[in-house]
Amino acid sequence: MSTTTPPAKEATESSLKIVEDATCTFCGCVCDDITLKVEENRIVEAKRACVLGKAWFLNHQGHEGPSCLIEGKPAPVEKGIRRAAEILVQARYPVIYGLSDTTCEAQRVAVSIADWIGGTVDTTTSVCHGPSGMAFQDVGEVTCTLGEVRHRGDLIIFWGSNPAESHPRHFTRYSLMPKGMFVPRGRKDRTCVVVDVRRTKSAKAADLFIQIKPGGDFEALWTLRALARGFRPDPQDVLEQTGVELSVWEDLMERMKQARFGVIFFGMGLTMTRGKHLNSEALLALTRDMNRHTRFVCKPNRGHGNVTGADNVVAWRTGFPFGVNLSRGYPRFNPGEYTTTDLLARGEADAAMIVASDPMANFSQRAREHLARIPYIALDPQETPTTRGATVAFHTAVYGINVPGTVYRMDDVPIRLRPALDSPHPSDLEVLQGIEHQVRQLLGKRKGAEKKE
Ligand code: SF4
Structure with missing residues (x-):
């Protein structure tokens, strides 16, 4: 792998330097459209960066002690x-x-x-996301790039993930707001579902929020797997295990089947709770099952x-x-x-x-x-x-x-x-x-x- 850097578009005027298309490495979104303004060897502006990205660039002072x-x-x-x-x-x-x-x-x-x-x-x-790494080896991953999500995704599910706080540009750059080739009206062409144990900031952006019982992810995912395969589990069992009525899961499954390109983003709310890699496996298997009905992919929302x-x-x-x-x-x-x-x-x-x-x-x-x-x-x-x-x-x-x-x-x-x-x-x-x-x-x-x- 070469370590040479492609030339950045730079405009240097005395002590002022503009770096176009700089990359923010604060979170896994790795936004590469940031314009940095550098004065006196200090970043003074980070255009297009979110609040976390701005803090990353603008508070950078470097370590002052010995190397x-x-x-x-x-x-x-x-x-x-x-x-x-x-x-x-x-x-x-x-x-x-x-x-x-x-x-x-x-x-x-x-x-x-x-x-x-x-x-x-x-x-x-x-x-x-270690449990996801283990699950990929057992089940495989039906996946795509964020570019495809942007251009095709019309049903976006966030499961145990709160990008509104952890990845602030996820919605605007990739998953919810952007106008894409097959979703020309952006947010209006998409349905957003959030599944979590608490009402997070991301839940406010959702069309449908499903609050499940803590530790109930595995059972919830298997309920959906059963519905995807045409089985109807016992409503009382489902309510006890997931904390959610079966009719809610049936409604979600109907939306998933109707989607043209469904996406599930999952986070540590799924991978680091009871069940761990079995939760991830259930989600990957559900994604695979959904491809009998329509196009469906999944992706972990990575932090670092x-x-x-x-x-x-x-x-x-x-x-x-x-x-x-x-x-x-x-x-x-x-x-x-x-x-x-x-x-x-x-x-x-x-x-x-x-x-x-x-x-x-x-x-x-x-x-x-x-x-x-x-x-x-x-x-x-x-x-x-x-x-x-x-x-x-x-x-x-x-x-x-x-x-x-x-x-x-x-x-x-x-x-x-x-x-x-x-x-x-x-x-x-x-x-x-x-x-x-x-x-x-x-x-x-x-x-x-x-x-x-
Ligand atoms: S979402 Fe924000 S913190 Fe994450 S890479 Fe983009 S600008 Fe940086």
């Missing part, structure tokens, strides 16, 4: 790279984790390092800017999307066994490298306590609880703002980044390439010494 700290003390980056490589090579059961907020180029090198050291590579998918890229890169390199162990020289996939939070909570990992993630702020207490006991390396543009406790911490440049590269939008479409500002810090890619180089040298030396013996 590298070893045991809390400033050190040259080269020294940090050597120390990081030593930690990883000396470990018996190292894990590399994070990766969803960096470029595909950096993710690729991280997987190579895991392969060299015979470690585990895992991404933040394991704590968000390049978490979809992380799934893709890890899958290209190992055959599996996350939680992959390479200690036997070939990939093994077993969520729960090779996922980072579990490896740490059981006290198994003896070293770690965390890339662009903050497990010290969101893992379980047992996992955090173990991480604090072992040597670990952290790469992050900001100072975080994870970088503060790291044996070696690198403060890196921000992807999309300082660093070029490739990211994947939530619909698996790769998008190039057009950075606006220089950074005094190295990129994740540069640091990881340095670590990989050192790891290979150390392993070569070790092999040479073993031969002599």
Whole structure:
């Protein structure tokens, strides 16, 4: 994959710079139509960005401290790279984790390092859409791009997902409002349904809101599957299991059958509640069933800017999307066994490298306590609880703002980044390439010494 950046359309007048078609990497929508105005090496305007995107671009100040700290003390980056490589090579059961907020180029090198050291590579998918990753392998995914949703989607269902707050331009750019080739009147040509356990902000945008019983997703989806296949479940059972009258599900099924192009976007309200991957499997199977009646697709609404890229890169390199162990020289996939939070909570990992993630702020207490006991390396543009406790911490440049590269939008479409500002810090890619180089040298030396013996 090339790391050269396509030329951004820039107009530079003394200290003023305009960057057209910049890409926001704050959420999985990865909007690539942002116009940035840069003055005095600072972004002062982000046209078309939503409130979250504006905060991402305008509050970017970059880390002011040194690029590298070893045991809390400033050190040259080269020294940090050597120390990081030593930690990883000396470990018996190292894990590399994070990766969803960096470029595909950096993710690729991280997987190579895991392969060299015979470690585990895992991404933040394991704590968000991991169950969907497992379900894709069992059921498959009937899917499409967001461009097709924009041009064709006439029934849009959001299940356990609240894009009005998590992906503010989802409705306007892709799913509800835009006028498309086969939906020329935009919102007027679409029906929006929200299924959730509470009335979210997204529910206000819906034509039909179905409030199900918490933990009732699996039963609700199987009720729809039964209806899609012409069976009528017992109304009393359905009400007890889903908290919703059967007639409501029958009405929804009728709308789904009448749609010309139906889409289900699903979120962590489905994947991280009771049932987990079985919920995702039920939704993927329902989508497949609906294709007996009409065209229907589904798509997870992904959170981090390049978490979809992380799934893709890890899958290209190992055959599996996350939680992959390479200690036997070939990939093994077993969520729960090779996922980072579990490896740490059981006290198994003896070293770690965390890339662009903050497990010290969101893992379980047992996992955090173990991480604090072992040597670990952290790469992050900001100072975080994870970088503060790291044996070696690198403060890196921000992807999309300082660093070029490739990211994947939530619909698996790769998008190039057009950075606006220089950074005094190295990129994740540069640091990881340095670590990989050192790891290979150390392993070569070790092999040479073993031969002599
Ligand atoms: S929707 Fe997401 S990617 Fe688009 S501008 Fe807002 S935060 Fe950025």
